Amino acid sequence: MNRSDNTSSEAGRFAYEGLERAIHEKARLGIMTSLVAHADGLLFNDLKDLCALTDGNLSRHLKVLKEAGFVEIWKGQRDNRPQTLCRLTPDGRERFLEYVAELERVVADAASVAEASGKAAAPNKNLLNGWSPA
Amino acid sequence: MNRSDNTSSEAGRFAYEGLERAIHEKARLGIMTSLVAHADGLLFNDLKDLCALTDGNLSRHLKVLKEAGFVEIWKGQRDNRPQTLCRLTPDGRERFLEYVAELERVVADAASVAEASGKAAAPNKNLLNGWSPA
Secondary structure, three states: OOOHHHHHHHOOOOOOOOOOHHHHOHHHHHHHHHHHOOOOOEEHHHHHHHHOOOHHHHHHHHHHHHHOOOEEEEEEEEOOEEEEEEEEOHHHHHHHHHHHHHHHHHHHHHHHHHHHOOHHHOOOHHHHOOOEEO | OOOHHHHHHHOOOOOOOOOOHHHHOHHHHHHHHHHHOOOOOEEHHHHHHHHOOOHHHHHHHHHHHHHOOOEEEEEEEEOOEEEEEEEEOHHHHHHHHHHHHHHHHHHHHHHHHHHHOOHHHOOOHHHHOOOEEO
């Protein structure tokens, strides 16, 4: 069991301030990853399929990402049909890569522990003598 | 620019269904990572410092995680003062590691693209002939 004096020097160690909320939301994380993987952009319907979203949900999340400056939306035609094209802005791409770098820190934090502590999955019951569940 | 016929076979490729919402929220992700790194548990105040949360926010997020079966909360004493101890349940630990595995897929998806496409950061402007910003 860890004591106050062991952890107080690590204040904010697990705050992960770099996980920007506009990107971190699960559906938007999928949208951003799709778009970074398709640098020239994706048609609305393709993006919808890749992310397994409904029209309404994709529209709503794209609006958030557009207002935050991460994506740009273009209206045009392909094969004589009106289409919507979505792609990352240069700033959106840069900020997404910063976000991913923070995500890598989360994964490294969790993975290093998981490897190192097979036995720690079963903490010593005796430590809880005198404690009661809340 | 990607065409429908290139991407339709990858439906749901970026849906990331494994990103369980109870864990994915930014503050709770910090809490879970703190707790997996301290298998015997953390005192409430230490966890609060590590995650840079207020008392109220930590309480609120712990309640969500407890109700989802990820953490257990114990009341007891240390140094003659009442204390609250938080730790992962075995099931919480297992599901967190599954979540982290999905997070690793996100990072791998994004990182592989970022490395491979330095030039793709500036998409060909000509592709947008005839398209207008929305």
